Amino acid sequence: MTQSKQNLIGLSKQQLRELAVSLGEKAFRGDQMFRWIYHDQVQSIDEMTNISAAFREVLKQHTAITPLTIDKKQVSDHDGTIKFLFALDDELKIESVLIPPSDVQEIAEDMRRLTLCISSQVGCPADCKFCATGTMGFYRNLTVGEIIGQVIEAQRHAPRRISNIVYMGMGEPMLNYDNVMNSIDIIGDDEGIGISPRRITVSTVGYVKKIKQMADEGSKAKLAISIHTLDDELRTRIMPINRKHNVEELLESARYYWRKTRQRVTFEYIFFDGLNDTERDIKMLKKLSGKVPCKLNIIPFHPIYLPENSEMKDTFRSPDSEALQRFVERLRNECDFPVMLRSSSGIDIDGACGQLAVKEDEVV
Ligand code: SF4
Incomplete structure (x- = not known):
């Protein structure tokens, strides 16, 4: 059989x-x-x-040659984003999202860009409080075949060639390091899937030893760090990893990555209303420039499913667009590194950053 x-x-x-x-x-x-x-x-x-x-x-x-099975495919009316729900052999489910360039800035950067956001684990143990995947708990790591399978299957349903891969779906890639790196070798090989490693981004919430390992191994893939705040107290509240590796340690690992690879690190900053949007936050972000060559992506928070009993349910609010624009403009004027405002692609199908979670009744 x-x-x-x-x-x-x-x-x-x-x-x-x-x-x-x-x-x-x-x-x-x-x-x-x-x-x-x-x-x-x-x-x-x-x-x-x-x-x-x-x-x-x-x-x-x-x-x-056994492909992943598509359990459900949803296409956003809003921006053409496609979300896939895949059923694995043990009947667990994962999601991937195919994202066309959606705003003027991205279209100007590269009109033909088509980004696939893939999962590296079923669920996630990192337990970030604002993240839908974090609410699912952790089931297991994905195999190399399950990671690659997402790319092959999504390509069959894509309107054109997938140009970029981001490991920003379900799971923390650094906690499934070997399988993620082995999958990058296959995706990045010209004889393999053939997407340049420069167009592959691994995103982490801050597992510093693995960041350094990636640098030591000379990985050509890009590194993104979900920083979200430079305030240790707040970061520990919303991202438990910060108890293990605080902001200074994390920035030090980003510097190490830069020194070894000469590649700029991208910091991801989900913008929450009333939480990380103050004058002090701007001051702290400005100081990044003296610390590590970087780029900053600001992503507006959008509502997600959080369990009724979550103690953080009322903590996270979406910003109004004027406040968001003001914050971004200030940073653009005052920082000497690129500041991008990223849209929340696929918002109507729960396909945006931090929204990838198989609903409880769908996980098995
Ligand atoms: S943000 Fe990333 S690392 Fe944090 S819980 Fe969600 S999937 Fe895991």
């Missing part, structure tokens, strides 16, 4: 070479398979036409 066969999606080039050899073929067959699976994204082993019919039969006895 297909179920018990090894899924080829998720295997690295080296693993495919080893597989070919273990089945009595030359190692280079693994390279050919790698290209068929990821670059050409064939749906069956029979489509691998430069591999002999005899070896294809052997492969079919032991392996299969």
